[in-house]
Amino acid sequence: MKRRLCLMFMAVAAFIYVLPAGALDLGDVRVNARFLTDRMAFELKLNERQYNDLYEINFDFFNNVDPYVSALSRADVRAMDVYYRYLDERNDDLRWVMSSSAYVKFMSIDYFFRPIYAVNNVCYVRIYKVYPDRRFFHYGLPVHYYSYRGAHGRKYCGGVSYYKKNFRKHYNHKVYAGYYQCRPEHRPHDFGRPAPSARPSRPVCPPQRPVPHARPVCPSKPVPPAVSRPPKHDSKHDRYEHRDKRKLETRKSKERIDRSSTRKSREAIREM
Numbered sequence: 001m002k003r004r005l006c007l008m009f010m011a012v013a014a015f016i017y018v019l020p021a022g023a024l025d026l027g028d029v030r031v032n033a034r035f036l037t038d039r040m041a042f043e044l045k046l047n048e049r050q051y052n053d054l055y056e057i058n059f060d061f062f063n064n065v066d067p068y069v070s071a072l073s074r075a076d077v078r079a080m081d082v083y084y085r086y087l088d089e090r091n092d093d094l095r096w097v098m099s100s101s102a103y104v105k106f107m108s109i110d111y112f113f114r115p116i117y118a119v120n121n122v123c124y125v126r127i128y129k130v131y132p133d134r135r136f137f138h139y140g141l142p143v144h145y146y147s148y149r150g151a152h153g154r155k156y157c158g159g160v161s162y163y164k165k166n167f168r169k170h171y172n173h174k175v176y177a178g179y180y181q182c183r184p185e186h187r188p189h190d191f192g193r194p195a196p197s198a199r200p201s202r203p204v205c206p207p208q209r210p211v212p213h214a215r216p217v218c219p220s221k222p223v224p225p226a227v228s229r230p231p232k233h234d235s236k237h238d239r240y241e242h243r244d245k246r247k248l249e250t251r252k253s254k255e256r257i258d259r260s261s262t263r264k265s266r267e268a269i270r271e272m
Contacts, residue, residue, distance in 0.1 A: 026062065026069055026116070026125055030145065033058040035134060036127050040112055042138045044102045049170060053097045053163060055142035060153040061090040065116065073121045075191045087114065088181045089154060089161075095176050096163040103176040114182065118191045 026032055037055040040046070046054065064086045065072075071079030091113065095103055107113050111126035118124070128134065142148075152162040167175070 029062045057093045073123045096167045099173040100176040
């Protein structure tokens with residue numbers, strides 16, 4: 001029995017050892033904030049004052065999103081809403097620390113502008129994908145590395161950026177005034193598509209109208225051929241024609257009578 005328990009304990013320990021660190025959380029907040037700040041200060045060529053302020057801003061960001069890492073790995077919609085709200089606040093604070101030209105370059109680098117992403121339900125810090133050596137740093141520890149606990153965060157400043165309020169005390173550069181918020185199309189690139197619900201809703205189909213039955217087509221009746229009718233005569237024309245015909249007959253009868261009378265008269269003369 002003891003041997004079986006010992007084997008089970010060793011199996012669980014081995015599983016935890018090989019499990020990625022991001023599967024449970026993102027790791028130590030201070031380490032992540034320092035590593036990201038170190039690479040940002042190096043690539044964007046920032047000074048010491050900016051380096052220390054960047055660490056505080058990145059610390060607040062990682063500290064705020066840490067409770068939502070597990071839900072972010074599942075692409076939970078509410079967790080993503082909270083994450084991008086904190087990310088927009090972080091990127092807004094950075095506008096007051098970096099110059100406009102440095103901020104434009106910062107927005108063009110995904111592992112600076114959108115530092116967290118998820119693959120296969122595990123969240124990772126994007127900067128470690130580009131710089132895998134986590135032990136190398138260009139700069140030393142920030143001034144408030146051990147003492148800072150989020151005192152300059154917005155929840156302690158009435159929801160207003162601490163770096164905006166104190167901008168004139170420490171900086172005089174031109175502040176970037178363009179659009180800096182994350183866009184909706186960033187979500188599927190960072191965390192994939194939201195997980196479908198356990199019971200997918202049935203698609204609602206519009207009611208279909210019944211198709212009326214087609215009427216049978218009766219054969220067309222044969223069309224009788226057209227009957228040609230004789231042209232209609234004019235009655236007036238007929239009267240004139242009959243009258244001329246009678247005149248002609250009368251004239252012929254007179255001529256016959258005249259010829260017969262002439263013949264008789266000639267015969268009478270011959271007898272005398």
